[in-house]
Amino acid sequence: MKYRLEWNHKLKSNEKVRFSSDWVVGETAVQIGEELEATGKVTDLYFYDEKGTSWILKEMKKLLIEIEDDPHEITVYFDGGFLKETNQAGLGVVLFFKQGKKKYRIRSNERLDELESNNEAEYAAFYYALTILEELGVHHLSCEFKGDSQGVLKQLEGEWPCYEETLNRWLDRIEEKMKTLGLEAKYTVISRKDNKEADKLATQALEGKEIFAKTLIL
Incomplete structure (x- = not known):
């Protein structure tokens, strides 16, 4: 979660001038x-989060202590692979987050049967990422989701319509899960090159290689 500061600066003439900061992480704020x-x-002096909630300095310090042990500053990479011959999908997720003052990475994958398309595999991978966030106890936070499927991300963002019934069912499941978790989502389209780690995990899932690894990033 990032925060913005607003405050009045009192001049010698007793005139007050209003200032605001850029968006910064909690500790910096x-x-x-x-x-x-x-x-x-x-x-x-007030602190505002991305949802518009405000705190004074004393409340902000207390807030940071309360969330110190919870995962925050979350970025999720996801990708789905699909084999038309078997109707199997491989789901790959790479998740970065901070917990306390440490930063972690989770790499995870899963194989699903009886899917219909590569687009459905992408939706399934996104939903799989949400289940990992739920298991981590993530709730009421902002998360950035990065993937190379522009269509899926634009449909999730509501900018592009979705006409396929199967994909709309995934959209409904995702929206319901995100509402339950209270997530504030940011969607970012990236190149396949920048998504190669999630892509590799999806491919490994199709090959029958199950992976779940949590790593401390030094």
Whole structure:
């Protein structure tokens, strides 16, 4: 989750000028707030998250302590592979997140039977990523989802219509799961080259190689 600061700067003439910051991570936001208050020239300092919720500095510090042990700053890469001959799909997910002051990566895959297309495999991979987030206890946070399927991401974003009944059922499942988890999603289309790790996991799933690995990133 990122935060934006707003505050009034009091001039010698007692005139007040309103300022706001860029979006920054929580720890940086608190540090900026503390340094601003130390000047003695700041009033009406508030912190806003991406949903518009606001806190004062004391509340913001308490919030960071409460979420310190929860996964946050989450980025998800997903990809789906499909074999038409067998109607099998391989799902690959790479998930980056922070927990406390440490950063982790999860690599995971799964094979599904009886799917109909590569697009359905992409939707299934996205839903699979949501189940991993749910198992991690992620809720009411912003998450960025990155994939190389522009059609799927644009349909999830609501910019492109979806006319296939099978895919609409996946859309409904995804929207319901995201609503349950209270996720604020950002969708980013990337190239296949930038999604090669998730693609490899999807291919390995089709080959029968099951993978689940959590790694501390130093």
